[in-house]
Amino acid sequence: MEKVIITVVGKDTVGIIARVCTYLADNHINILDISQTIVSGYFNMMMVVDMGTSDKKFADLADNLDAIGEDIGVVIHAQKEEIFDMMHRI
Amino acid sequence: MINLFEVNETNNMIEKDNLDVRTITLGLSLLDCADSDIDKVCDKIYDKITHKAEHLVETGEEISREFGIPIVNKRISVTPISLIGGGAARNTDDFVKIAKTLDKAAGTVGVNFLGGYSALVNQGMTHADELLIRSIPDALSQTELVCSSVNLGSTRDGINMDAVRLMGEIILDTARNTADRDCLGCAKLVVFTNAPDNNPFMAGAFHGVTQPDAVINVGVSGPGVVKYALSKVRGADFETLCETIKKTAFKVTRVGQLVAKEASRMLDVPFGIVDLSLAPTPAIGDSVADILCEMGLEYAGAPGTTAALAMLNDQVKKGGVMASSYVGGLSGAFIPVSEDQGMIDAVEAGALTVEKLEAMTCVCSVGLDMIAIPGDTKATTISGIIADEMAIGMINQKTTAVRVIPVIGKGVGDKVEFGGLLGYAPIMPVNQFSCDAFINRTGRIPAPVHSFKN
Numbered sequence: 001m002e003k004v005i006i007t008v009v010g011k012d013t014v015g016i017i018a019r020v021c022t023y024l025a026d027n028h029i030n031i032l033d034i035s036q037t038i039v040s041g042y043f044n045m046m047m048v049v050d051m052g053t054s055d056k057k058f059a060d061l062a063d064n065l066d067a068i069g070e071d072i073g074v075v076i077h078a079q080k081e082e083i084f085d086m087m088h089r090i
Numbered sequence: 091m092i093n094l095f096e097v098n099e100t101n102n103m104i105e106k107d108n109l110d111v112r113t114i115t116l117g118l119s120l121l122d123c124a125d126s127d128i129d130k131v132c133d134k135i136y137d138k139i140t141h142k143a144e145h146l147v148e149t150g151e152e153i154s155r156e157f158g159i160p161i162v163n164k165r166i167s168v169t170p171i172s173l174i175g176g177g178a179a180r181n182t183d184d185f186v187k188i189a190k191t192l193d194k195a196a197g198t199v200g201v202n203f204l205g206g207y208s209a210l211v212n213q214g215m216t217h218a219d220e221l222l223i224r225s226i227p228d229a230l231s232q233t234e235l236v237c238s239s240v241n242l243g244s245t246r247d248g249i250n251m252d253a254v255r256l257m258g259e260i261i262l263d264t265a266r267n268t269a270d271r272d273c274l275g276c277a278k279l280v281v282f283t284n285a286p287d288n289n290p291f292m293a294g295a296f297h298g299v300t301q302p303d304a305v306i307n308v309g310v311s312g313p314g315v316v317k318y319a320l321s322k323v324r325g326a327d328f329e330t331l332c333e334t335i336k337k338t339a340f341k342v343t344r345v346g347q348l349v350a351k352e353a354s355r356m357l358d359v360p361f362g363i364v365d366l367s368l369a370p371t372p373a374i375g376d377s378v379a380d381i382l383c384e385m386g387l388e389y390a391g392a393p394g395t396t397a398a399l400a401m402l403n404d405q406v407k408k409g410g411v412m413a414s415s416y417v418g419g420l421s422g423a424f425i426p427v428s429e430d431q432g433m434i435d436a437v438e439a440g441a442l443t444v445e446k447l448e449a450m451t452c453v454c455s456v457g458l459d460m461i462a463i464p465g466d467t468k469a470t471t472i473s474g475i476i477a478d479e480m481a482i483g484m485i486n487q488k489t490t491a492v493r494v495i496p497v498i499g500k501g502v503g504d505k506v507e508f509g510g511l512l513g514y515a516p517i518m519p520v521n522q523f524s525c526d527a528f529i530n531r532t533g534r535i536p537a538p539v540h541s542f543k544n
Contacts, residue, residue, distance in 0.1 A: 035094045079158035084092045086344040
């Protein structure tokens with residue numbers, strides 16, 4: 001399993017989750033967990049996904065998500081899970 | 091599983107509080123490049139560096155992308171060049187030739203700096219050591235990326251006062267040779283006592299002879315992260331203050347450990363150490379002085395500064411040590427003046443003097459760092475400042491260093507601009523009373539009694 005954390009931050013608008021999920025489904029990337037909040041109109045979402053089932057390279061995934069984010073006016077980051085595990089788990 | 095709160099905490103540290111990995115430094119042994127022919131030495135050095143460090147920069151960028159953490163610098167440290175060039179160099183020009191080769195190799199592989207144009211002369215100088223030291227002003231004025239360091243003493247060996255006297259002159263000559271570039275050469279030259287041979291930070295990085303052929307050392311940073319954490323415990327007791335620093339240092343260091351392990355795996359080079367450092371930059375909010383202010387000081391330099399810094403330094407180590415499997419280098423809070431906006435503000439407000447900085451170096455990781463002084467300062471005065479700092483390191487069994495920049499043609503009240511991570515600095519006054527007769531004595535200061543531990 002290759003876990004990647006995708007975060008989406010920006011002004012709330014229709015179809016943010018749909019766009020990201022469609023992209024992931026098209027590329028055979030399985031979503032393991034989603035959590036989301038809206039704070040003063042700002043959309044804040046985190047997804048844990050598994051890239052193990054996809055042919056995509058990590059760098060391409062990150063670039064594609066950047067482009068989708070730019071298109072819908074939000075910031076999308078993809079980061080490998082280890083940085084969060086290292087920092088928050090002993 | 092990781093939750094939204096934890097992800098946001100990490101990403102806020104990176105995006106808002108300037109958390110970064112300051113440097114991935116590839117240590118390279120050049121011992122196998124020694125030869126009796128200077129051109130052969132240069133060819134071997136160039137080939138080894140460009141071969142071994144070929145993928146260093148792209149690997150750093152790939153890791154940065156994967157984890158979403160900036161890796162600011164990719165650097166190389168090499169075996170002290172006095173050992174490598176000693177068999178071939180007949181004069182200072184031969185050593186300058188090696189410096190130019192190092193510069194060219196560093197440029198080819200795309201690193202920010204290369205350290206190790208160095209000599210270790212704790213107890214005395216070999217002929218090669220002295221030639222290298224005397225070549226430093228030319229070497230640093232004719233290269234861009236090469237950094238130089240000289241270790242002048244240690245707790246075990248005492249202080250080589252002949253070399254201390256010589257370095258006062260060399261620092262002034264380096265300033266004169268780079269006067270047209272705001273004396274930038276001196277920003278790439280540092281003198282040490284008890285220099286660590288696995289330090290990833292410049293200008294003092296070199297690859298010690300006890301190290302393997304190649305090694306990855308990583309320096310972390312994160313003053314902004316510590317400051318933000320402390321802003322949430324204003325008015326709390328010292329226990330809370332210390333716990334907050336420790337927990338934050340742990341988190342920051344874990345990122346360094348991750349990056350070091352990943353770089354080691356990708357480059358197939360052994361992991362050496364993580365240097366647990368709070369290294370500031372001129373960026374607003376990325377300041378060690380600001381942490382001291384957050385603790386309750388009006389400016390760095392106010393009474394209480396040494397105590398606050400001692401506590402900060404100790405808690406950073408306590409938090410960081412558990413976060414990494416191997417800790418080394420300088421490990422502690424850095425207090426450079428020009429690279430820290432809070433320190434610059436303190437100097438301009440009249441709160442911080444060279445003497446107070448000297449006291450602060452007794453309790454933090456390094457020494458008098460990136461301090462601009464008047465260009466007409468005498469060589470013996472610079473040597474006196476160095477001797478004081480070396481004595482602090484020798485007696486306290488710690489690393490101390492001096493990186494001062496005599497700014498030719500400028501005096502107290504003027505400013506000097508180095509640019510980039512090196513920042514800018516107001517020129518600070520130095521004590522005008524003479525130490526000529528002390529510095530002009532020859533020989534060395536013996537090792538202190540508490541060094542005899544066998």
